[in-house]
Structure formats: structure tokens, C-alpha cells
Amino acid sequence: MLAVSAAARLLRPRSLPWPRLPPARSLALDRRKSPPGIYGNPSKFRTMLDFLPAPAGTDPDAIVTSPAASSIVYDGGSGPGALIHKVEIMAPASKNALTPDMMVELEDAVKRCEKEAPSFLVITGAGGTFCSGANIRMAKEAIMPDDQSTDGGQAMAEHMTFVLNRLRDCSTISVAAIDGAAYGGGAELATACDFRVMSPGARIKHVQSKMGVTTGWGGGRRLAEIVGRRNALRMLTFGETVDVDMAVRWGLCDYVTPEDETAATFIENLIREEFPRTASPVTRSWKAVVDAKSEREEIDLFTTHWNQPAHRFRFDEAMNKK
Numbered sequence: 001m002l003a004v005s006a007a008a009r010l011l012r013p014r015s016l017p018w019p020r021l022p023p024a025r026s027l028a029l030d031r032r033k034s035p036p037g038i039y040g041n042p043s044k045f046r047t048m049l050d051f052l053p054a055p056a057g058t059d060p061d062a063i064v065t066s067p068a069a070s071s072i073v074y075d076g077g078s079g080p081g082a083l084i085h086k087v088e089i090m091a092p093a094s095k096n097a098l099t100p101d102m103m104v105e106l107e108d109a110v111k112r113c114e115k116e117a118p119s120f121l122v123i124t125g126a127g128g129t130f131c132s133g134a135n136i137r138m139a140k141e142a143i144m145p146d147d148q149s150t151d152g153g154q155a156m157a158e159h160m161t162f163v164l165n166r167l168r169d170c171s172t173i174s175v176a177a178i179d180g181a182a183y184g185g186g187a188e189l190a191t192a193c194d195f196r197v198m199s200p201g202a203r204i205k206h207v208q209s210k211m212g213v214t215t216g217w218g219g220g221r222r223l224a225e226i227v228g229r230r231n232a233l234r235m236l237t238f239g240e241t242v243d244v245d246m247a248v249r250w251g252l253c254d255y256v257t258p259e260d261e262t263a264a265t266f267i268e269n270l271i272r273e274e275f276p277r278t279a280s281p282v283t284r285s286w287k288a289v290v291d292a293k294s295e296r297e298e299i300d301l302f303t304t305h306w307n308q309p310a311h312r313f314r315f316d317e318a319m320n321k322k
């Protein structure tokens, strides 16, 4: 299991002093002098973090050896092509709020999923909460300078929209396994997944309206696609707490777990019941099928699977049952 640790970003060779950028004002005003890649680059957030002052109280030269208090933990299961890979948002002390470093690690996790191509990616949170959105303390410190510069917010929004679009667009079927709260950016992460599983006490809440900001990770647009324009407008305008019943009614929740089962356990069992032996190559074609722009695209996808080993095996199996 790879724990891509937030501390890793603090592990800087003692010889290299922590690169310090002048305060955000000059960042905003001297764009031509800003570090390479900060502007006009989807992953400029990653670059920006390398040039931000170390968070208050962090000794830039400290070599952090203990496991990070917050990280994105990627479980690659039985390896590339496995039936299920898992991502756990591991920051229970802050209800799995995403620090800027974790947002970078989430990009690494999505890239690994694209590369290793599991059939399913189950995303869940540690400690009975899914995700409470951006870590407001760290965001305030790192990307909300007193001069009201908007650069940091724009960089985070572009980074997270870029990452969540890649999650949604990759061939792996993603499932948000929601126990407890999916709030703010956590709700936006949940809507970027193909399916949502909720345990009985789970709730989804776009709190952005109460935070004086709109959705910034692509979640508003995706929400309207899922629940319809009117329901999305109601959820966003009032920051409504959507419980399991309401989520099921609005199509925002695909499965509800029994009382005594976590959402991740429920969906993993369901997947393994449906695919008892191995992953099926067909699973990773379904998103392309439903997104096909023409019959020709769907016929071509069908043709790629016809008379191939998995297809031949299943036909033989079906005929031998007769």
C-alpha cells in the first residue's frame, strides 16, 4: 500500500534552503517573474506550493520521519489491472479536510489509477467521515493573503477541477464510499465519482454558499448533471444538508449500506460478488459506451471485445451450463 505522505513534501535535503517567494502581492503583480508554470498550467498549484513560504510552525529543514498526520493513501490491491484499487483520505483529526499538499497527492493518486487501470477505484475517508472539503486553516495560511489576491484560489480551483475531471474521465469506474460528512469540496469530490454509496448517517452538503464562495472544483456543474438544474440550484443556494433519503430521491446516492456496514466494505463486497473471479476488460469500456457520440463509436467498442478471450470464455461457460 503506497502512503503518499504529506510529510514527503517537507522532506527537503538539508543543503537546500526552503525556497521562499516574496509575499503574494509581488506574485500577483510580477507575473512575468513568477516561478515557472504558475500561470496557465493546470498543475500550477503544485508548482505554487513549492514556492510558498513554509506553513507557520514548520521547520523547513526538519526531516519529518513520523507518518504524516494527513495524507492520501493509495491501495493498489493486487496490482495493475486489478478489480479494485482504493484511495483513503487520511486526515481524521480534521474530518479528512484536504490540505494543499493532499490536493497534490490526490493528483498523484488519479495519475496512478490512470496508469494501473483497475476496474474500480473506491474513494473513502478515515474515521467515519468522507471529506470536509478544503482544510480551511491551511487554505487561509497558504492561499488567502491579506492583500485579497485571488491567485491562490484560482490555482487551487484549476488544480482540483483538473484532477477531478481526470478522475471522472478515466476508464476506471470510481465510487465515493461516503460515511459521515461529504461537505464543501468533499461534496464536489463525491460528485466527481461515477457512483456514490452512503451509509445511513451520511450527508452531503455544499457549504460553499455559507463560506462566501461558490463551488470551485467543478462540483456545481457536475451536481446539475446528476440531480438536475433546479435541485442543484436549491442545494447550492441554501447549502442544504442532503441526507440519504433525499440523496436517493434526487439520484445523488446509488446505494445505501446496512446500518452495520461501512460504505467502502459494502461496495467492495458488491463488486466482488459481481466479479468473483477476475476483472472483466468490459468494465473499463462502459464509460466510453454511455459517453459515445454515435452508434458507430458504440459498434466499434463492441467489436473490440467480440470473440476475444473474456468473451469466448463467457460464451463457453454459458453453453456448458445448458
Ligand SMILES: CC[C@H](C(=O)O)C(=O)SCCNC(=O)CCNC(=O)[C@H](O)C(C)(C)COP(=O)(O)OP(=O)(O)OC[C@H]1O[C@@H](n2cnc3c(N)ncnc32)[C@H](O)[C@@H]1OP(=O)(O)O
Binding pocket: 093, 094, 095, 097, 132, 133, 134, 135, 136, 137, 139, 181, 183, 184, 185, 186, 207, 208, 211, 213, 214, 215, 216, 217
Ligand atoms: C471548493 C472547496 C471549498 C473552498 O475551498 O471554498 C471548501 O471545501 S471550504 C471547506 C468547506 N468545509 C466546511 O466548511 C466543513 C467544516 N466542517 C464541518 O462542518 C464539521 O467539522 C463536520 C460536519 C465536517 C464534522 O462535524 P463534527 O462535529 O463531527 O466535527 P468538528 O466540527 O468538531 O471537527 C473536528 C475537527 O476537525 C476540524 N475540521 C473540520 N472540518 C475542517 C476543515 N474543512 N478544515 C479544517 N479543519 C476542519 C475542526 O476544526 C475540528 O478541529 P479541532 O482542532 O478539533 O477543533
